[in-house]
Amino acid sequence: MTALSVRDLHKSYGRARVLDGVSLDVAEGTTTAILGASGCGKTTLLRLIAGFDRADGGTIALAGRVVSAVPPEKRSIGYVAQEGALFPHLTVQANIAFGLSRAAGTRAERRHRVAELLDLVRLDASLARRHPHELSGGQQQRVALARALARRPALVLLDEPFSSLDTALRSATRTAVAEALRAERVTTLLVTHDQAEALSLSDEVAVLTRGRFTQVAPAREIYAAPVDLDTARLLGPGTTLPGKADAGAVSCTLGTLRVAQPCPDGDATVFVRPEQLRVTPAAGGNAVVRASGFLGADTVLTVELPDGTLLDARADATVAYTTGERVTVDVVGAVNAYAART
Known part of the structure; x- marks a missing residue:
């Protein structure tokens, strides 16, 4: 089943055309990485899917339902930004619980879900009472992911979530995030300019160049047979x-x-x-x-x-x-x- 379907999406800022007829299908339960150089339109595409910005043309559908005009809070999408964007005045537990409404169950059930998510992203329960500034960068990103997963969204968007981490921390955090996403069987769209990240984390890689996808294919296939020289260089x-x-x-x-x-x-x-x-x-x-x-x-x-x-x-x-x-x-x-x- 197709979880996300983007059709002929266009977006310009003034005279600058950022997306030029982008189309993409993401199968349910899979991870697709959007790989491209800075300024190619990756984050713009993610923001349109999340509902933070409006497209100039085209459609966005989740599980067959067109959501182009639906506000962000009603799209069942989890979003993890580059810096995690945690609430600094809230504890880890409160940050994660923020993603749960009172309709999600009793207080005890919400506490159980928070504990479940901490375990899912491989964070010790003792961190629950800490504030974001008391965590490492990698721990903050895992908390951000836990918050995004709290409501069991239909789709999770990751906007270069590891770019600010050092090499060792990036690798460990990437592994923990990948395992959590697989465990939840959540459909994921990852934006990155890091080819190793795109190839190692995704089922499919979509290469975005100058506002258009040049190739969309499984990670091994796209690395072995890039469609053109620019794509080959981008992949390594x-x-x-x-x-x-x-x-x-x-x-x-x-x-x-x-x-x-x-x-x-x-x-x-x-x-x-x-x-x-x-x-x-x-x-x-x-x-x-x-x-x-x-x-x-x-x-x-x-x-x-x-x-x-x-x-x-x-x-x-x-x-x-x-x-x-x-x-x-x-x-x-x-x-x-x-x-x-x-």
Whole structure:
């Protein structure tokens, strides 16, 4: 069943067109990530769905019911902003309970629901009497999620909820949030500019560029076969090389390579991700290490081919590489190639 259906949505601010005919379907109980660069219209789309702003055209439907003119409080939507937006004068318990009306049951039932939600987002019950300023950033975001889930909404909107957290805290909070959403089986729309976040948390990824979706597909599919070069770059780093496409293969400075998806014959741009390059120390190798960065789990290398082409690659961190060292570079698997822009 389709939980959210957006059709031909338009929104402009003055002469600036932010959304240009956006359409999207989100299946019940799934998580869809809207991925895009800053200013592409992600947050505007979320605000229209939440009812905070009105669209210039198009429709928004929840479970088949058009809600374009329905006020926010009547849309059965939970919303988690970047900073959590907790009430500073209320305790954790009171913040979560704020999402429950007296119609939600007796006082004891509401207390039980608050305790249930704290457990759901992996927060200790001892935190219930603390105020937001007494919590870490990650804890505040989990409280915000618990508040959004309190009424068991039909849809939860997450607006870059982890962007202000440091790397370690972001990972732990992301895991806790993902587990809570799965446990509640709630339909979720996540807005982010972080490709790792989009790919790891979602069932589907919708790439938004200049007010339009360029591709909507399952996370693994969209990473393996981006529809165009801009989408490929948005989904992660890579090196572009000039090449020639012919009969399902592409020739470039790395040799003749298999392509992951059809590319028209003729001039092409080859896109190679760092993890597709296998680097091996070799005295007579076809490349030279120009830079090496140890990241713990792996090493990021910049290697130079004989024609001067520079490639970014990821290598085994158990091997130490030095600047000037000769290596052999091989391509693993198929690459993506796109018709060269004229």
